Each structure stands twice: as C-alpha cells, then as structure tokens.
Amino acid sequence: xxxxxxxxxxxxxxxxxxxxxxxxxxxxxxxxxxxxxxxxxxxxxxxxxxxxxxxxxxxxxxxxxxxx
Numbered sequence: 001x002x003x004x005x006x007x008x009x010x011x012x013x014x015x016x017x018x019x020x021x022x023x024x025x026x027x028x029x030x031x032x033x034x035x036x037x038x039x040x041x042x043x044x045x046x047x048x049x050x051x052x053x054x055x056x057x058x059x060x061x062x063x064x065x066x067x068x
Contacts, residue, residue, distance in 0.1 A: 005022045023029065026049070033050035 005025075006019055008016050010016055026047075028034065028049060035048050035050050037046040037048070038044070039046060
C-alpha cells in the first residue's frame with residue numbers, strides 16, 4: 001500500500017531529507033544502510049533497508065558499476 005507522508009524539495013546536492021516518522025515506520029535509524037533502486041519504466045525511486053550483505057541479492061543491475 002502506498003502512503004503519502006510528505007512532499008519535499010530536492011536540495012542543492014540532490015539530497016532529500018526523510019522525516020523521523022517515515023524512518024521509524026520503515027524500521028530505519030540514522031546510520032542504517034539502504035538499497036536504492038530506480039524503476040525506469042515508472043520513474044520511481046525505491047528505498048529499502050539494505051540486505052544483510054549490504055550489496056543486494058546479486059540479481060539486480062547496479063548502475064553505479066559496483067559488483068553485487
């Protein structure tokens with residue numbers, strides 16, 4: 001289910017600040033690692049808690065060139 005928490009402006013360096021409530025609901029805290037995906041078909045950015053290995057499950061294509 002998709003829930004709108006807030007509308008934020010993209011900051012000068014491309015940053016978007018996430019509210020404390022959103023982080024808490026996602027089970028995230030400052031310093032946690034996240035995986036960031038971009039769905040080109042829908043132009044959506046997806047942020048998920050990082051996998052245990054902090055590199056994904058090996059099935060995703062990484063645009064950054066890092067190995068999975």
